[in-house]
Amino acid sequence: MGKKKKSFQLFSTIKAFRFLHIAIYILLCGIMFFAMYSNVKPKELNIDPFQPSKETIRSPLTIEDKESTKRKQDEAAKEVEDVYTLKKEYADNRVDLISSIFDLIVETNDEAEEIYNSTKKEWEKLSEEDRKNAPEKLTSSEKLRMLEPKLPADLTDRIPVSVFTALLEATPDQLSRAEDAIITAVNNIMKTRIPASEVQNAKKKIEEELRYTSVDTSLKNPIKELGQFAVIQNEYYDVDLTEEERQQAIDAVEPVKILQGQIIVKEGQLVSRDMIKQLKLVGLLNSDNSVQPFTGLMIIILLMMAAIIYYFQSEVPTDRNRNFYLLLFAIIFSITIVLMKMISLFQQIDYSEIGYIVPVAMGALLVKLLINEKVAIISSMIFAICGSIIFNEGVTGTLNFSIGVYFLFGSLAGILFLSKHNRRGKILQAGLFVSLINIALILSIMLLKNGNYSSLDFGSSVIMAVASGIIASVLTIGLLPFFEGGFGILSTIKLIELSNPNHPLLRKILTEAPGTYHHSVMVANLSESASEAIGENGLLARVASYYHDIGKTKRPHFFIENQMNIENPHDNIAPQLSKTIIVSHATDGAEVLRKYKMPKEIVDIAEQHHGTTLLKFFYHKAKQQSDREILESDFRYPGPKAQTKVATVIGIADSVEAAVRSMSNPTPQKIEALVNNIISDRLQDGQFDECDITLKELDIIAKALCESLNGIFHSRIEYPAEATKQKVKEA
Template sequence: MKKIQQYFIHIKKLLNLTFFRVLFFFVIGIVLFGTMYNNVKPEKLDISPLTVAEKTIRSPGTVEDKESTEKKRQEALDQVQDVYTLKKEYSSNQVDLISSIFDSAIEVNNEIKAAIKKKNEETSTDNDNDTGEQIEVTEPSIDEEVTILKSKLTEQLTKDLSGQVFIALVHASNEELSIAKDLTVTAINNVMSKRISADDVENAKKNLEEELKFAPLNSDLKNASIELGRYAVIQNEFYDPTATEELRKQAADNVESVKILQGQIIIEEGKLIRQEEYRQLELVGLLDTEKSFKPLIGLIILITIILSAVYYYFYQMKTEPEKRQANLLMFGIIFILTLAILKITSMLQIFNYSGIGYLFPAAMGGMLVKILIDEKLAIHTSIILAVCGSVLFNEGVSGTLNFSVGIYILFSGLAGILFLSEQNQRSKILQAGSLAAIVNLFTIWTLMFLPNGQFTGLEYGYHILTAIFSGIGSAVLTMGLLPLFEASFGILSTMKLIELSNPNHPLLRKILMEAPGTYHHSVMVANLADAACEAIGANGLLARVGCYYHDIGKTRRPNFFIENQMHGENPHDRLPCDKSANIIISHVIDGVEILKKYHMPKEIIHIAEQHHGTTLLKFFYHKALQNGENVKEEDYRYPGPKAQTKESAVIGIADSVEAAVRSLRQPTPETIESLVRDIIADRLQDGQLNECDLTLKEIETVAHSFCETLKGIFHSRIEYPEIKKKVVQI
């Protein structure tokens, strides 16, 4: 295991170089590409027209069939009939025209009568004045009357109408003309109220002629009325190109595009592949796989997005470069391992059993990343695995992505992350896996019920088993792999801390045998620090184990520390203040050396190194000042560094508090609380907590925890009466 750890240390150093970082991401990209390419590569079909299909072929995607769409659109256009507009005003115009002809004839009759009457009156007057002879007034001739009538009409009418019409009109009386006018106008209205196309004009004229054939008119006037009616009947329905084009456009727009839908059966097994089916196969890209680079490009883009997101996460991670590279390497190994399990699970699709993807331990990767690295990265990991899973489990589904498996992996991974408690993680892994199994079950039921699918009891039982297997399997794999990662990367795990807390550990036995007072002091400090760290959300177990070893340096000179001076003799009474100070301060340096010699975890070493920070040895410093020595304050301060973590800060305060309270002769709750707050205030004023992330609220919580723990230890006891021993004689 040490060789593996050394190997990973070398890789972490290489990842500090940009070239090897890029190479690392390139390797992950190659793994992703190799894992998913076969699932996105277009299926190659070796078929030809007019052959029998060996299997049912479905469309891999949705594609518009432009040829069929255009054919359907043309059929719709062909069904559109030309639009003809009825000109209703034509009927009114023609009626007015014929009416004006009859009115003109009546007007001519009236004018002739008036002229004759006037002439007769003038002639009668002349006869009475002159000779008294009767002079006869002659009426105008037919030709003259016709000429007068034509003068009232347009030249075009006189040309278009026959002379018999004008003769008949001037021969008829006004009463006959009125009757003829009414009959003719009515017939024209009846005929032209209907649509009359260019081809129907002659039929319309005949209809009018039939309507006037039995009119109560003399033959000449009837014929004239018929001719006038035939002349008036014209085409009143005309082709409307604008309306026709608008109707065609509307018909074309109403035609929906013909699409070959994703998953649509193009040809069924055993059916003859006709030219139309062959054309559709070519259209959806199942025949031109040699030149299809789109799936390859799409997969490369997907991998680029995934790697860019991971790179950005580590780029903006605010941690030391060494830890960042360790986390990056650890993430890469976890991701590739999870991806390998995902790929192996996807290979089980050859059994053609639905829901095989639900067997994948989806919560494993997220839980490992959360425990070893970070919760935010764990969520990202679950999302990435869900995308990869939807690609890898696409066999037997229409399209490239199996959204059901993708959703299942996402929900299962998030459940494992959310249910995994921050504290005592290892003991909560199985619980988180069990809860994830319940979420898996509900997710599977959701995916089954939403499409209103029909399933047998056996299938329901199978899905229940897969949900439980996935959740519990995730927990088991996480617990099994966690120690390997912790050992390989030198991570101080819970199991390691429990192992270090064993009293039979060589260093703890060394403290117990060589410095029993220090051992007891360490246990007391551990109780204080553990409770306080748990209260503020820090690692209580780390604080407890760190306390066990924080004073290991005192084993070099145990008698120089008051808790180990059993006989009341103090060696410092015979030493100068500076010598005594050096001996006391050296226990920190000696402790670090001993811990490094025994290859203790760096977190334990840091606690031993930082628990005194740069505090001042006030007793010997003030004693030296009282002795009149020329001293420097820095000579009586611990070398530090100051506490860098919450655990180190709490342990440092607990160390001082325990020693101070133990020195009280009759500790009371009031004196204990006053002493605790004074020590914390002194640490704050001295700047010993400036480099750790303890907040004032957390410091208050720590103080309260110390007081409660110390009150439980130094509670008042009743005084038992002395029992006199009786001498028993035998």
């Protein structure tokens, strides 16, 4: 007994340690890190260049081979030929130039003719003696001098003078035919592409084309010279267009990627230099980046720990010891992670799907039952992430998404099942439900992979899915009492022990206050059914009801259920004293229960079941007997008000049972009206303000109480006296 007391004190000291939560968070980080360390540690490859590989090596990730991509882009750019642009406007420009030259020739001839005619008219006006020397037409040289100022300087430099002289000497008809011929030839030649290397050939072509025209013989050579002058290069290298096409060719090149799961080296294959380069690229030979996976692991662990810290700070009420529940969570979490890691070691037998048998739902179920649902849900997510890393053997990449989804949905299935069936006896059924969801998930995963699976593969996976759910429920049932006992949590076994009629306190009630004992049993029956109706612990309600009036054993005869064939002592004392005696049974009961080291839940219910309700009978009696003002607060129970739903149910059942027992002829209608009135009065009096019970749950409690009371106080057939005697005789 002494050792047990010392260990309890040590445990209490540990729970009250100021920095315990920090130590637990660090411990959880360490457990997760070491559990997943080997799964993210870069694999050391025994690779020798130009030697056969001892194993098949796959890429752990998808990554772009930028060097190969660049090489392909350069090759694509080189294949693009230089782009040359045809300057179509050059043909029109050269034709316009030839036309302008001929126009200037015609203009010069016309001016020369005008000068001649003007001189001739002047000559005709002279006397016969003065008209001895008749005027002559301008010579070609004179016309040429007139033409040269009109022509551009570069034109006269590049075209022989003889060409202009011949054109100036030609008749208008000859000039017209020559112009048409040369313009046609220049236009035809200049419409084709003439690169720099083909200019001379183009000049020869125009010479050939002009050779057979119907131009006067004297003009063929001049127009040939003029045509060759007109033909120039019209195709030029386009830098911008060339670069644009090369960029398009580069953009069209698909990036060279090493895909996740792609075989880089086959077993027995000679390791080439390119293979070594690819292995380095995917990080399998890069020792410089060996710290990166561990850094990534620490980041994801810190993110998960942030979620745990947040949920414990927001979801665990301040009136509960956070260190207590955090320590409980840490143990459950550690057991689940260690169990995962131990089973993952069997992956070495080349069966990567062994993870399907892990009873990961066990951790989620225990957290749901011992802490709360929201923490259980976040735990499920963390188990899924850790599991996807721990069971990554045999899959490409660091995360095994299939096993992660399997763990997540299996755990959530168990939590959701217990949310609707919040009873300890439903744990095994929850395990079967988890098995069913596991089967559906495994079949879904296998079908999505579209692989060729044999019947044996399907069968073994389904067996593991079923085993996972059942083992999870069995482990939950087996571990639950240890956690409840070790952490002082009120367990089912403990409640059953406290419900034993041979318990000293129950024997005390039975012997010293038999009426109170009977009343407590009736309240136990009512509160159990009502608690279970709203999803609360019915066994806790029953056992707490047995002890809720233990304080009445101190002065049993002052309570009406124990006043059999005796005078009511309250008739002879002041109502203030009666109030003190009646009210004290709640605090007296709590003191007795604490003295016997009863669980805190039962002590709280004994103290809270009357809340701060008003002793109406003695309050009104005091008002009648006194002339001074009597305060309501002086005739109320000290409280506190009910803090839990079970305490609320027991308080209602306590009042209902006493009220119905005092009814002369209870009927279902009267019972229903009475129950509704008692609940309504307590609601209006604010007795439920400190409890998170809902109006819907109060309605369910009322219906459950009415059903139980109707079963207890059901009407019976009254037999005539003679018939009754005959029945007794026959019996």
